[in-house]
Every structure is written in structure tokens, then in C-alpha cells.
Amino acid sequence: MLTRSELGNLEARAVRQIIREGGWTGTSKRLALGREQANIVILREEYALDFFRFCHRNPKPLFLIEVTDTGDPEPKICAPGADLRTDLPAYRLYRDGEAVEDLTDIKHLWRDDHVAFLTGCNLSVDQVMIENRIPLPHLIDDEAWPSQYISNISCQPAGIFKGPQVVSMRPIPEKLLIKVIEITSRYPRSHGAPLHVGDPFAIGIDDLNEVDWGKLNKIGEGFLPVFWACGITAQAVACEIKIPEMITHKPGHMFVTDIAVADPTK
Amino acid sequence: MLTRSELGNLEARAVRQIIREGGWTGTSKRLALGREQANIVILREEYALDFFRFCHRNPKPLFLIEVTDTGDPEPKICAPGADLRTDLPAYRLYRDGEAVEDLTDIKHLWRDDHVAFLTGCNLSVDQVMIENRIPLPHLIDDEAWPSQYISNISCQPAGIFKGPQVVSMRPIPEKLLIKVIEITSRYPRSHGAPLHVGDPFAIGIDDLNEVDWGKLNKIGEGFLPVFWACGITAQAVACEIKIPEMITHKPGHMFVTDIAVADPTK
Numbered sequence: 001m002l003t004r005s006e007l008g009n010l011e012a013r014a015v016r017q018i019i020r021e022g023g024w025t026g027t028s029k030r031l032a033l034g035r036e037q038a039n040i041v042i043l044r045e046e047y048a049l050d051f052f053r054f055c056h057r058n059p060k061p062l063f064l065i066e067v068t069d070t071g072d073p074e075p076k077i078c079a080p081g082a083d084l085r086t087d088l089p090a091y092r093l094y095r096d097g098e099a100v101e102d103l104t105d106i107k108h109l110w111r112d113d114h115v116a117f118l119t120g121c122n123l124s125v126d127q128v129m130i131e132n133r134i135p136l137p138h139l140i141d142d143e144a145w146p147s148q149y150i151s152n153i154s155c156q157p158a159g160i161f162k163g164p165q166v167v168s169m170r171p172i173p174e175k176l177l178i179k180v181i182e183i184t185s186r187y188p189r190s191h192g193a194p195l196h197v198g199d200p201f202a203i204g205i206d207d208l209n210e211v212d213w214g215k216l217n218k219i220g221e222g223f224l225p226v227f228w229a230c231g232i233t234a235q236a237v238a239c240e241i242k243i244p245e246m247i248t249h250k251p252g253h254m255f256v257t258d259i260a261v262a263d264p265t266k
Numbered sequence: 267m268l269t270r271s272e273l274g275n276l277e278a279r280a281v282r283q284i285i286r287e288g289g290w291t292g293t294s295k296r297l298a299l300g301r302e303q304a305n306i307v308i309l310r311e312e313y314a315l316d317f318f319r320f321c322h323r324n325p326k327p328l329f330l331i332e333v334t335d336t337g338d339p340e341p342k343i344c345a346p347g348a349d350l351r352t353d354l355p356a357y358r359l360y361r362d363g364e365a366v367e368d369l370t371d372i373k374h375l376w377r378d379d380h381v382a383f384l385t386g387c388n389l390s391v392d393q394v395m396i397e398n399r400i401p402l403p404h405l406i407d408d409e410a411w412p413s414q415y416i417s418n419i420s421c422q423p424a425g426i427f428k429g430p431q432v433v434s435m436r437p438i439p440e441k442l443l444i445k446v447i448e449i450t451s452r453y454p455r456s457h458g459a460p461l462h463v464g465d466p467f468a469i470g471i472d473d474l475n476e477v478d479w480g481k482l483n484k485i486g487e488g489f490l491p492v493f494w495a496c497g498i499t500a501q502a503v504a505c506e507i508k509i510p511e512m513i514t515h516k517p518g519h520m521f522v523t524d525i526a527v528a529d530p531t532k
């Protein structure tokens with residue numbers, strides 16, 4: 001079994017192949033560094049047009065990287081040759097808005113009317129942060145992760161899809177705040193600039209100690225809580241409206257695309 | 267009747283109101299300068315998911331600004347209060363891939379299953395070019411316009427939508443080539459950087475004197491032909507596949523949105 005550090009230096013295609021063969025079921029943190037990672041939402045076609053509009057109207061949480069042809073599990077543009085039924089480290093199946101099962105393969109669940117939506121993910125900018133020597137706590141060890149909360153910032157609705165945005169919080173050293181905003185604003189595919197800095201109450205979070213997803217991160221002396229839009233918004237909204245079926249990546253276990261994070265033209 | 271120059275200094279909302287009341291039926295060139303203009307394609311919902319994918323996969327010709335709710339003629343995000351049935355200076359109706367009628371109002375044609383796609387347009391960067399003192403021939407007088415050709419560069423297909431990209435050609439002074447590429451690459455909503463510079467044969471254009479749309483522009487001494495992706499790609503593809511019905515802006519008669527061209531976050 002290769003280590004995370006070894007997988008970090010491989011090309012995206014090689015990482016996907018290892019995952020497909022069962023060689024990695026952990027999170028996708030720091031895999032194929034420099035390649036765009038994507039959140040995955042798979043829905044039946046009857047929901048696809050509205051969900052497409054929903055993502056397009058809410059690019060900060062749900063920046064659209066690719067939408068597959070109906071019934072085709074290959075994301076032909078961002079990862080030719082890949083198979084979205086096998087190439088993620090882990091999946092989560094939701095029925096009627098409830099998470100019912102985590103899986104490492106969804107071949108038996110795939111349908112001719114499935115459409116997959118690939119949206120941007122903050123893990124994509126990990127390498128950017130490392131190269132810029134930004135000491136973000138969530139990068140320090142394998143178990144570290146941002147804190148995630150349901151905010152009171154509404155998504156732009158589309159059809160049945162509506163609800164609040166989920167945000168991810170990272171404690172940022174006050175001295176680095178402007179630099180972090182400046183850097184992240186250049187990566188709109190990966191949630192871009194923060195939505196909010198400072199007072200959690202202002203965006204409807206009563207208690208930072210009560211995370212909705214992710215890990216608790218304490219705000220140390222000289223740090224500020226900084227909030228970004230988060231891709232979990234899709235799962236939160238789909239659960240809220242009790243969609244009959246949705247398949248997503250298991251949180252933290254994203255799909256690695258061929259797109260260079262450094263390429264703004266893709 | 268206000269002049270083009272007077273309409274150039276008005277806010278987008280005021281320009282739309284004047285158009286709605288029949289006060290302007292000319293091209294949208296230099297109207298509400300500094301505001302994003304949009305090409306419009308209106309299709310029945312049965313084609314909407316594939317056309318959505320088609321635009322999303324081909325952002326250089328068809329950068330998606332907004333997709334309306336089915337049956338709703340208001341583009342709520344980029345122009346709240348606007349009505350896409352009345353607020354364009356002129357429309358073109360296609361049936362079975364043939365242009366059959368030009369109109370100034372499509373209220374009588376609008377259906378409950380219509381979806382409107384708003385995509386980026388090169389007229390949006392006119393003010394940017396003017397401010398940067400780029401002496402582009404197509405900006406010089408009211409009648410001037412880029413030359414437009416069918417290239418041999420294929421679109422990424424989506425469902426029934428497939429075909430070659432249409433390109434617009436502007437003669438650019440050799441000395442300004444890099445500057446023009448640098449500037450336009452910062453406006454991905456408005457077709458971004460050129461697709462090609464120089465030899466027209468390389469992209470399948472045998473004779474620059476035979477334009478497919480727009481006006482003939484001669485390449486003077488010290489100028490280079492520079493080719494950008496063009497929004498007419500949508501009409502060309504829809505005609506090619508003989509789509510039963512499509513309503514678009516009349517070429518050159520675009521919709522003026524509230525979005526600031528200078529705002530890269532929209």
C-alpha cells in the first residue's frame with residue numbers, strides 16, 4: 001500500500017488507477033498535488049436540469065467543473081478514461097435525504113439515467129498553500145480537517161433545490177488574513193475568497209464548538225475564524241428536500257481530475 | 267429618440283426600459299458601457315439539459331452568464347426586473363434550422379416550457395478596449411463590425427448539439443498583439459483570449475474575403491488577423507442540427523445585463 005505522501009507525487013491518472021484497484025480508501029487530502037479535486041453528486045436525470053441551474057447560480061459552494069452525459073460514468077473533459085463508479089476512494093449513498101450506506105464502488109447502483117456533477121473542492125489549493133508557506137492548521141497532520149457549519153447565508157434557489165450554504169472554517173493567523181484572501185480569490189474553482197471573516201453570529205453560527213461536519217478547530221490567540229463556501233452545501237440541500245436518491249463522494253474522499261490547479265483557463 | 271452615445275452613458279436598467287418601450291431597435295454596440303452584454307438562446311425545456319452541457323463544455327464561444335427557470339422570462343440574477351421577451355433591441359426566430367423572422371418583441375411566442383440561456387459577448391469589452399486606447403477597427407464607426415467565419419475547430423459535443431466553432435476576426439496591429447491577448451484573456455466571460463492568430467488556413471478558413479456573418483475587414487499592412495471564439499456558434503450548431511425551434515437575439519442586438527464587466531467575481 002502506497003503512503004499518502006507517495007500518492008501526492010503521482011499523476012492523477014495513476015492515483016485513480018490505484019483507487020480503482022482498491023489500493024487507497026482514505027481521504028483524498030494531498031493526493032496528486034497540483035491537480036484539481038472534485039466533489040461528486042450523482043442524480044437521476046429528472047433532477048439534473050434544476051441541479052445544474054442550482055450549481056451554476058451558486059458557484060462559490062458549487063463551482064461546476066463538469067457535468068457528464070446522461071448514463072455515462074466517464075468525465076470525458078476533466079479526466080478522460082476515468083470511471084466515476086470506481087475511481088473515488090469512498091462514496092456515500094443517500095435515500096430520501098438520509099445517508100444509508102458508505103461504499104468503495106457504486107457499479108451496482110449506476111443507472112442509465114444517472115448524471116454526475118463534478119464541483120470544485122478546497123483540497124485543490126492545499127499545494128498552493130504549502131508552496132506559499134501558509135501554516136494552515138488543517139494541513140498539518142493527516143487527521144486535521146476544517147470545521148464545517150450550516151450558515152444563514154441562503155443559496156440562490158433553482159426548482160426544488162434551495163437552502164442555506166454550508167461553510168468551512170479555518171483558523172487563520174491575523175497577520176496572514178489579507179494574503180490568504182488574496183491567494184484564495186485567485187482560485188474560484190475551489191470556493192475562491194472567503195464568504196466571511198470574524199464573528200460567527202453574523203452568519204448564523206451560534207457556537208463554533210458545535211460543528212455540523214468536519215473537525216473542531218480552536219481559534220488560538222492571534223487567529224481569526226475565516227469562513228469559505230463549502231461543497232457539502234449540495235448534500236445538505238438534497239437532504240433537506242429529501243431527494244429520493246443521491247450518490248456523492250464520502251466527505252473528504254474526492255475525485256482527482258487531470259486539471260492543473262494552476263491553469264485558470266480550464 | 268436617444269443617440270447611441272447617450273445610451274452608452276445610461277445604466278443598464280434604463281437602457282432596457284427604453285428598449286422595452288420601443289425606443290431603440292439598433293445594435294447594442296456601446297450601450298450602457300461597462301455592463302456585460304449577453305447573447306440569448308431560447309429553447310424548449312426538452313433541449314435545455316443538453317444545451318446547458320454544450321455551453322458549459324464550450325466556455326470560449328458560450329460562457330454561461332445565466333440560465334433562467336423554465337417558463338420564466340426574468341433573468342433574476344444578472345438583471346432583476348428585466349423581461350427577456352421585450353428587453354432586447356431585436357430577436358431572430360429559427361424554425362427547423364432556418365431563420366424565418368426578425369422581431370422586436372417575442373411575447374406572443376413565449377411558452378411555459380421555454381428556457382433562456384444568456385452567454386458572454388465580445389461587445390462587453392468595448393469599453394475596456396476604448397479605455398486602453400486599443401484602436402480596433404470594429405470600434406471606429408457605428409457600421410463597423412468584426413468578420414465572422416465557420417472554423418474547423420470542433421465544439422465539445424453534448425447530446426444532439428455538436429459542430430464547428432464560429433470565430434470572429436479582428437485585424438490587430440502587430441505591435442499591439444500581446445497587449446490585446448493579455449487584456450482579453452482577463453475577460454473569460456467575453457470569449458477571453460483569442461483562439462488563433464495569423465494563418466486562416468490553419469483553422470479551416472480558405473478565404474478571408476468570404477465572411478459567413480458580420481462585415482468584411484481587410485488586413486492592412488502591419489496588421490494580423492486575430493480570431494476569437496464567437497457566440498454565433500450557438501446559432502450555427504442549432505441550424506446545422508435543424509432544431510425545430512430556437513429564438514435568439516438578432517446578431518449584434520444583445521441583452522444588456524447589470525453585471526459590471528470589471529467585476530470578475532460574478
